[in-house]
Amino acid sequence: MNIIEIKELSHMFSNGTLALDNIDLSVKQGEFIVIAGPNGSGKTTLLRHLNGLLFPTGGIVLVDGVSVSEDPVRARRIVGMVFQDSDTQIIGETVCEDVAFGPENLCLDRKEIEQRISDVLRITGLTCLADAKPHLLSGGEKRRLAIAGVLAMKPEVLAFDEPFSNLDHPGTKQVLKQIIELHKRGRTIIITTHDLEKVIAHANRLIIMTDGKIARAGSPEQIISDTEMFGIKEPYFSRMGLGMISWLS
Amino acid sequence: MAELTSFSYRPGISLIHKIDARFKLLFIVIIGLSSLEASPSGVLLLFLFVVYGLARIGISLWQVARDLSFFIFFLAFVFAIRAFSAGGAVFINIFGMSLTYDGLIEGSLVCLRIVLMILLGLLFTSTTRTAEVKAAIDWILRPLPFISGGRVSTMTGLMMRFIPVILEQARETASAQKARSIENRKNPIYRMVKFSVPLIERIFYNAGRISMAMEARCYSDIRTGQKLSSKINDWISLLVIISICIISVLYL
Numbered sequence: 001m002n003i004i005e006i007k008e009l010s011h012m013f014s015n016g017t018l019a020l021d022n023i024d025l026s027v028k029q030g031e032f033i034v035i036a037g038p039n040g041s042g043k044t045t046l047l048r049h050l051n052g053l054l055f056p057t058g059g060i061v062l063v064d065g066v067s068v069s070e071d072p073v074r075a076r077r078i079v080g081m082v083f084q085d086s087d088t089q090i091i092g093e094t095v096c097e098d099v100a101f102g103p104e105n106l107c108l109d110r111k112e113i114e115q116r117i118s119d120v121l122r123i124t125g126l127t128c129l130a131d132a133k134p135h136l137l138s139g140g141e142k143r144r145l146a147i148a149g150v151l152a153m154k155p156e157v158l159a160f161d162e163p164f165s166n167l168d169h170p171g172t173k174q175v176l177k178q179i180i181e182l183h184k185r186g187r188t189i190i191i192t193t194h195d196l197e198k199v200i201a202h203a204n205r206l207i208i209m210t211d212g213k214i215a216r217a218g219s220p221e222q223i224i225s226d227t228e229m230f231g232i233k234e235p236y237f238s239r240m241g242l243g244m245i246s247w248l249s
Numbered sequence: 250m251a252e253l254t255s256f257s258y259r260p261g262i263s264l265i266h267k268i269d270a271r272f273k274l275l276f277i278v279i280i281g282l283s284s285l286e287a288s289p290s291g292v293l294l295l296f297l298f299v300v301y302g303l304a305r306i307g308i309s310l311w312q313v314a315r316d317l318s319f320f321i322f323f324l325a326f327v328f329a330i331r332a333f334s335a336g337g338a339v340f341i342n343i344f345g346m347s348l349t350y351d352g353l354i355e356g357s358l359v360c361l362r363i364v365l366m367i368l369l370g371l372l373f374t375s376t377t378r379t380a381e382v383k384a385a386i387d388w389i390l391r392p393l394p395f396i397s398g399g400r401v402s403t404m405t406g407l408m409m410r411f412i413p414v415i416l417e418q419a420r421e422t423a424s425a426q427k428a429r430s431i432e433n434r435k436n437p438i439y440r441m442v443k444f445s446v447p448l449i450e451r452i453f454y455n456a457g458r459i460s461m462a463m464e465a466r467c468y469s470d471i472r473t474g475q476k477l478s479s480k481i482n483d484w485i486s487l488l489v490i491i492s493i494c495i496i497s498v499l500y501l
Contacts, residue, residue, distance in 0.1 A: 053461055073467055081465045088458040091466075093258040093379050093410060100380075104474075105467040113473060131260045135413075153466065 002026040003064055003078070003157055003188055004050060010058030011045055011212075019045040021212040022059070029156070032189045034220070036196055037209035038231035043192035044084070046209070047159050050190070051079040064156075077106070080155030084162040086142040090134040095126055095145055098134055102153040116152045124148040124178060140171025144178055157188040164198050172198060176248060196227065197235040201244040208232065220244065256316065256374055257413040263306050264482065265376045270385035272483045273377055276490050277369050283494035284362050289354060291497030292361050298493055299368045306376055313371065316416070320367070324360045331356035379406040384475035399470040411459070415452055422448045 004027035011020040020042050027033060037043050048054040049061045052072025061068040061075075068075040083089045092098030096117055103113040121127045124144045129137065134145055143163060150158065163179065164172045180202055183189045191199055200206060200220050208216040208223065210230050216223045224238045237245040260266075265273075280299070284292050303310065337351030383406040390398035422444060434440055 051465055053465055076465060076467050083458070083462055083465075085458065087414075088455055089462040091407075091410065091459070091463060094260060097378065097380060101463075101468075102466040104472045105469060107471060107473050110473065110476070133257070133260070135257075149466065 001029050003029045005062040006046075006049070006059070007062075008059035009046075009049060009056050009061060011042075011049065011054060012057045019212050020049075020056075023212075023214055025207070025214065025217075027157070027188060027190065029188055030183075030186060031205060032183050032203045033191070033205045033207060034196065034200055034203040035190065035192045035207045035209060036194060036227065036230075036232050037192075037215075038194060041209040042212040043209055044161050045212075047081065047161050047190070047192055050157070050159055051076045051081050053081070077153060078155055079157040079159055080150035080153055082143075082146050082150055082158065082160045082163060084165055086139075086146040087135070089146045089149065090142065091149075092134065094130070095121070095132050095134060095137075095148075096130045098145060099148050099152045102149055106153060116154070120148045120151045123151065123181075125174075138171060139167045140174040143167060143171065143175045147175075147178055147182075151182075155187075157190065158182060160189070160191045162193055163191060164193065164195060173248060176202075180248075194232055196224070196232060198247045200224065200235060201237075201246040256371060256416065258378055259306065259308070259375045261306055261376065263376065264486070265302060265306055265372065267480075267482060268376075268486055269477055269479045269483045270377050270381035271388060271477060272479065272487060273373055274385055274389070275487070277373060279490055279494055280369060281366060283498050284365055287497040288501055289358050289361075291501040292358060292365065294493065294497045294501060296361055296365045296368075299365060299372060302372050303368060303375075306372070308371070308375060313368070317367065324363065327363065328356040328360050331359050374409055374412075378475075379410045380475040381477070382406055382409060384477050387474060388477060397470060399472075403470070407459075414455070418451055418455075419448055422451070 004025075006023055006025040009020055009023040009025075010018070012018050023046065035043050035046065045054060049056060049068065050063065052068045052075045055069050055072075063075040063078050066074060090098050091101045099117045099120055100113050103116050108116070117130075118127075121130055124147055126141065126144060126148055129141065134142060137145060147158075158179075160179065163175055167175060176198060179189060179191070179199070183202070191203075193199060196206075203220055206216070206218065206220040206223055207214055208227060208230050215230055216226055221244065224234060227234045237243065280295055284295055287295065300310065303313070332348050332352035332355070333346050335349050335352035335355050337349040339347045340350050340353060341348045383402040386402035386405050387398040390396050390401055426444060431440060431443065434443075
């Protein structure tokens with residue numbers, strides 16, 4: 001079943017820049033998709049159409065069969081978005097408060113909110129930091145808090161915009177483990193990145209974007225060797241002909 | 250790791266932390282009004298009371314003074330205006346202007362009142378969660394027609410939440426400019442423009458990103474709010490505050 005369907009999607013910014021040009025894409029429930037491309041290729045713009053932060057200037061985006069333009073709030077409940085910069089995603093004064101922000105917006109009762117906070121803090125390993133100030137967390141912890149904040153809204157799809165940017169080695173490992181765990185629990189995962197090395201071994205599908213278009217789409221094994229021609233570094237294990245090796249191994 | 254300023258919430262279990270946010274807002278109003286009516290020694294009593302409160306929750310006055318260092322110019326300006334404009338016995342003549350004894354006292358009193366209100370605000374923001382502030386403002390504004398309590402409270406809450414972030418950005422911008430020898434430029438207007446333009450641009454850029462992140466998490470005016478309830482400690486604190494204010498206004 002397709003949880004997301006994108007048909008002939010185009011987006012032109014007010015300054016005349018064509019950010020997305022006739023994109024067709026479907027995402028099946030439970031898939032793990034990596035969208036790769038150089039800076040300015042349209043990855044983030046595409047992601048922002050999935051939960052109604054941007055609306056198409058041409059074409060349509062359907063989330064669970066309903067147009068995002070018609071019901072963006074529904075789309076935001078189904079597709080949770082984790083932004084590249086965690087600092088601007090964190091709203092609460094404490095870790096706990098930040099996780100509560102989404103469920104409070106869904107007008108859930110206090111008991112249900114407390115339950116969700118407790119659950120997602122356990123899943124993301126942040127229980128011991130429940131009363132900590134978000135701005136004093138490490139980069140990896142902040143990113144996990146951003147994930148927790150989205151998870152508390154129980155979305156079916158998680159869209160990550162450059163989840164490993166500005167993270168040190170331990171932070172990257174923590175976040176990658178988290179994403180893999182969420183996929184194992186049945187969540188649909190969509191990740192944009194220009195750094196394939198870290199995540200591609202876990203993906204079902206790789207999509208390469210350039211100049212607002214999908215240049216290649218298919219299984220990672222089939223198209224990973226084409227990445228260099230689109231300005232994306234081919235992972236070391238692929239160049240050495242070692243097959244797909246998890247960055248965590 | 251970000252270095253926080255004093256003006257941010259500090260989780261804690263002190264009595265001040267536990268007081269209902271509506272009472273805290275009332276305390277600010279009562280103390281603020283009392284400071285306008287009180288004599289210099291009365292204002293000093295209120296000032297010491299607030300300083301004691303800050304010490305109780307573990308805020309370093311040295312850190313506060315450092316964070317407010319930029320504010321000293323404003324205080325000096327207010328003091329100078331007051332000190333030179335008041336009548337009375339002359340203390341000293343500077344460039345043909347008379348600095349009077351009454352002016353010195355009046356200038357000091359005004360500055361003390363301003364600092365008192367800043368410290369009260371600091372005590373409030375340090376001990377009150379944004380969610381509680383939002384709920385309190387919503388409760389206060391609810392009876393008023395034509396005003397969306399939910400919207401005003403959210404705006405206030407966000408402002409409180411992001412003041413430390415803006416101060417942090419101001420500090421970063423200043424440091425980046427110092428690293429490129431801005432101090433060699435002696436023209437204060439040039440320096441002010443070069444400092445404020447990128448800072449304001451950055452604040453607006455971040456504000457846009459924050460609003461997008463809030464939208465992505467289904468933010469709206471209608472949402473589950475924080476429950477507020479007054480307890481016996483709140484009423485006792487109110488009595489204590491009123492007593493201190495009466496002493497400062499009537500007996501000092």
